[in-house]
Amino acid sequence: MLLRTFAFAFAVSSALSAHAQTSLERGAYLVKGPAACGHCHTQPAPGSPELGGGMRFAELTYTSIAANLTPDQETGVANWTDENLVNGIRNGKKPRGATMAPPMPYRSYAGLSDDDVQAIVAYVRSVKPVNNKTARSAFRAPPPDSWGPEVKSVPAVSDADPVVYGKYLTHNIAFCMECHSKPGDNNLTDMVNGLGAGGAQIRGAAGVAMAPNITPSGIGHYSDDDLKKLIKTGVKPDGSKLNVAMPWQYYANMSDKDVSAVIAYLKTLPKK
Numbered sequence: 001m002l003l004r005t006f007a008f009a010f011a012v013s014s015a016l017s018a019h020a021q022t023s024l025e026r027g028a029y030l031v032k033g034p035a036a037c038g039h040c041h042t043q044p045a046p047g048s049p050e051l052g053g054g055m056r057f058a059e060l061t062y063t064s065i066a067a068n069l070t071p072d073q074e075t076g077v078a079n080w081t082d083e084n085l086v087n088g089i090r091n092g093k094k095p096r097g098a099t100m101a102p103p104m105p106y107r108s109y110a111g112l113s114d115d116d117v118q119a120i121v122a123y124v125r126s127v128k129p130v131n132n133k134t135a136r137s138a139f140r141a142p143p144p145d146s147w148g149p150e151v152k153s154v155p156a157v158s159d160a161d162p163v164v165y166g167k168y169l170t171h172n173i174a175f176c177m178e179c180h181s182k183p184g185d186n187n188l189t190d191m192v193n194g195l196g197a198g199g200a201q202i203r204g205a206a207g208v209a210m211a212p213n214i215t216p217s218g219i220g221h222y223s224d225d226d227l228k229k230l231i232k233t234g235v236k237p238d239g240s241k242l243n244v245a246m247p248w249q250y251y252a253n254m255s256d257k258d259v260s261a262v263i264a265y266l267k268t269l270p271k272k
Helices: 002-015 023-032 082-091 114-126 162-173 176-180 224-233 256-266
Strands: 056-058 062-065 201-204 207-210
Touching (some): 082 114, 162 256
Antiparallel strands (some): 056 062, 201 207
């Protein structure tokens, strides 16, 4: 029993490594860490099955129900091909071509590298199947034909340059700019003119949170250590806590190197 416990602990530790050796380990790190998939796809109640779906997101133009991402034959994604899953993550498309409802951050995930999106799929395939039939999402206006140009392939991004890799983490894995950019048209944040400027209203179980400015105008007075603590624990330097809309419980699993890369990139943003 002791040997089995040690082996399990070692496997979890390896899975959360920022430099995982296998696709499955990398996928575990991304899903449980910066990609924070369970922030929407796992119910917040203690003991809820991982990625079992069912959370409800009500916005002005849609009501979205987070899908069951487990490999359950009847209610999950067991019958989706790997290509179906990659297309769903990157392009917001169901196997038969229907457009998925937000708040899945398709605009960000469109930039996931081939290796990373396939790693996420590998991990999703590995979780325990859960039979949980979720309600259908509904649009109050016709959905768009697509959420952007179809993405077929994205090359890997090296972590050699912290700023370059930090941009990839911030934009395409941790989807920070989906929430922290200034609201624009169509109830979407403007990740060009309003990049990082904050002001979006994030609706969640704990009410409505206002996303703060994360350009140097908003966080320039924080030290790197302050920002690391904020990202990984949700606690501000004054001891107050962030709204639970911020998935710091998942960011807590990020490697120090990855968090430092995010901070390095945020410091390069134009002040807004």
